[in-house]
Amino acid sequence: MPRGSRCGPPWWHSRFRQRGFRVTLGRDALLNVLTRAQKHLSAEEIYLAVREKYPSIGLTSIYRTLEILIRMGLVQKFDFGDGRSRYELTGTAQRDHHHHLICTQCGRVIDYRDFMDEELEFLKITERGLAKKYHFDISGHLIQFYGICDQCKK
Numbered sequence: 278m279p280r281g282s283r284c285g286p287p288w289w290h291s292r293f294r295q296r297g298f299r300v301t302l303g304r305d306a307l308l309n310v311l312t313r314a315q316k317h318l319s320a321e322e323i324y325l326a327v328r329e330k331y332p333s334i335g336l337t338s339i340y341r342t343l344e345i346l347i348r349m350g351l352v353q354k355f356d357f358g359d360g361r362s363r364y365e366l367t368g369t370a371q372r373d374h375h376h377h378l379i380c381t382q383c384g385r386v387i388d389y390r391d392f393m394d395e396e397l398e399f400l401k402i403t404e405r406g407l408a409k410k411y412h413f414d415i416s417g418h419l420i421q422f423y424g425i426c427d428q429c430k431k
Contacts, residue, residue, distance in 0.1 A: 287312075289351060296349055303327070303334045307342050308351070308366070317355060317363035317386055358423070359384050376419075380426035387426070 289308050293300045310326040311318065318326075324339045343364060346352035355363045357379050363386075378387040404415045 292349065292351060298345070298349070302331060303338050304342050304346070306331050306334065307339060308346070311352065311364065311366040314366070317357070317365050319361045319363055321361075323364065353419075355419075355421075357384065357386055357421070374417075377421045378426070379421055379423050380429055381423050382425055382429040385426050385428070389422075 287305070287308065290300050293304070298304075306327045307323060310323050320336070320339050320343060323343070324334075324336045327334050327339065343352060343354070347354055351367060353365050353367045355365065355377070357363055357377070358381065375388045375390040378389050379385070400418070404418065407413065408415050
């Protein structure tokens with residue numbers, strides 16, 4: 278049976294063991310919240326969701342756990358200009374690579390995945406050029422577009 282099914286541990290358990298970390302109740306609860314999330318959550322939103330099931334887990338533990346998960350590459354941290362960091366699970370098929378469109382009026386964040394071939398080619402050329410110019414091994418990129426969404430334009 279595949280990892281993460283009802284009979285086996287979630288996929289992240291092996292990642293923790295590979296890096297010498299224990300899977301704690303708080304880490305497991307936080308990753309379960311991010312797995313179910315339909316938007317980019319703040320630490321406070323994650324805390325409130327975890328607290329429903331595990332009231333003994335504090336906000337400080339959530340922040341510490343998020344930092345560990347970022348260093349492990351399981352979670353990505355974003356700044357969308359609203360004064361709060363937002364977090365998103367990475368490294369799974371349902372969380373494929375995407376960019377963000379951010380409305381500067383209402384704060385709406387749109388995940389942009391439907392890349393055109395020309396965009397993909399441009400990014401590959403840009404990454405190769407930057408890697409060569411600066412002798413830098415690029416492992417990924419983050420692109421955010423800011424503007425006004427269709428709902429705010431009305």
